[in-house]
Amino acid sequence: MVSKRVRSSRPSPHRSRQTAGCLCLGVLLASASAAQTPVVESDVRPVHDPVLIQEDGEWHVFSTGIGKEGQGLLAERVSSDLAQWRTGTPPFASLPEWATQAVPGARNLWAPDISFVNGRYRLYYSVSTFGSNRSAIGLATSTTLDPAKRGYGWRDEGLVLASRPGDDYNAIDPAFIADRDGRHWLAFGSFWSGLKLVELDRRTGKPLDPSRRPLALASRPVPAGAPSAIEAPYLFERGGWYYLVASYDYCCKGVSSTYYTVIGRSKAITGPYRGKDGSSMLEGGGTVLLRADLEEKGRFRGPGHAGHHRGRDGVDRLVYHAYDRDNKGAPTLRVAALRWSADGWPAIAGVGEKP
Template identity: 60%
Template sequence: MKRHIIATFPVLALLIGAACAQQPAEPPRGTLNSRLTGDLVPTHDPVIIRQGDIYHVFSTGHGKRLIETRTSPDLVHWTAGDPVFTALPDWATKAIPGSNGIWAPDISYVNGRYRLYYSVSTFGSNRSAIGLATSPTLDPKAPDFGWRDEGLVVMSTKDDDYNAIDPNFIIDRDGRHWLTLGSFWTGIKLFELDPKTGKPKDPKAKPLSIARRPAPAGGPAPVEAPFIIDHGGYYWLMVSYDYCCKGVNSSYYTVIGRSKDITGPYLGKDGSKLMEGGGTIFIRADLQEQQRWRGPGHAGWLHDVDGKNGDGRDYVVYHAYDKQADGAPTLRIAPVTWGADGWPQADY
């Protein structure tokens, strides 16, 4: 979600307008996306998790709604909740002057607490920071509910070759904790974390590079919004290419690659390297004859484990801009199936 020359989430006017947008009727196509209803806008850079019988979506926030929240009992009917923050934490205000938003959260459950990583930055700058908030529960009615800000995790400045936004947390099969992040500049980075603190294991260690797009003459080649999945003996890296945040003119799309090692190299189905701007297209805009859902990207993932038998479905969550609602950034969710060739396909 991000920024180099472009903003990665909608400007304030778009957010306010989108919040009032009504969802136009859509002929049923048999997909989950065609049945989504309720508070779907504005949703930008969503991530999803389930606690008990309730699904929770967190997404970019602005103004006094810093990190939007939504819940659903069935993945179909969505209700907006209170924001995680109503003001930036003091450390973030001091570290990133001029920022008034919290972007691209990431949610996970670790050692008895929910971890919410989040981004603080300003448009077009890599003076950016990743923060961390934790809570023992996501249920606002629970007596122990409450987000505790844990402060700074990673920060980048103009002297760095990366941008510390768009975090995603994962524990690998060896039990090591990692945070991947990045937008524009030299691409997607990977930091090893201390399992106890959720912060870098070695603050002086240089991050590993796992995806980038070599810039063509005359401009940048955007890559951002990393998310790593562990499935079938591979680690799968999703990233978004091109530009978000331009409403129906957004050119965002999502690609995926896989690697036997979490540190890479990540390759597309055709062997193309994500370190060279390759990968396999996973989510793209509607076909030209439809043209409703534009700029689909900043994908997150849910492995929805069934408590009865330990088996569950996979879902990808993302945002897209709705041409029938003035380009409102809208929540989208698609079931994922795994083909005979071992590669995922989203039913969007």
């Protein structure tokens, strides 16, 4: 059995049409004007690189650890209604010993991913330092997300995969998916040569063949010496298609962030992923899904690091962060419902609009 989740700011090594009327955490947009935006205050900032999952009647968001007391490694928030959020129980009290050895200088954990697989929750996470691809992805598991339930407790499963200087990829931003044939995969990647995919052993959640080079999912060709501003892959399946969500351009600059979210789809999980116009995500293409409004109007800047979650109500939701101009550029938790066109392309649903 597999249940899929959706992901001061994360110190990303590299790390926008904002759609009015989305279901948002911290803000419920009534119109495109920030002056008309009613604010619902709860524990929605600082949140960076969020992922979403539901257990029983509670929603759980895990995100990059950002110095909040008790939440400095990976953070957790809990809600019963997707609007009011409270601080949850962080999964780590200290960095795993293997992580400090694999990535000297690492101080916190980034960009988690959460799924329910074979009776346990799988929490993948990133270990790195700013501007380096000396990075690693780790795994922890638990039978429940509720600290009050029997069996709660995160078991360290250790290293999943790593990258080193000289590799053409960066082993951060993991995202798990089980395909329609029951095979397990992990997408990952940030800058360097782009987004990658490895097949996993269904029992261990680690690479099925560690000697095999990762497959290429997406990249943004740039002039020699320039960074390839792409990261945060997320894969999900709907209606016979696999969809790849990715973040383009730069996060982590507060209201100056240029992050935006792009989507493509493919009949095969390995790609190629193309936008609605046929453009290949291996060549920097795709269809814009989420982007900030005009500079003079957009309260929430740089929306990105998005993930998908399909709830028990059948609604597809996008979870992401954006930088709040009205709160000193703080990275803020956001959730939006998706509506689908007749030809199978998603867009952000407005308030009162049927997903």
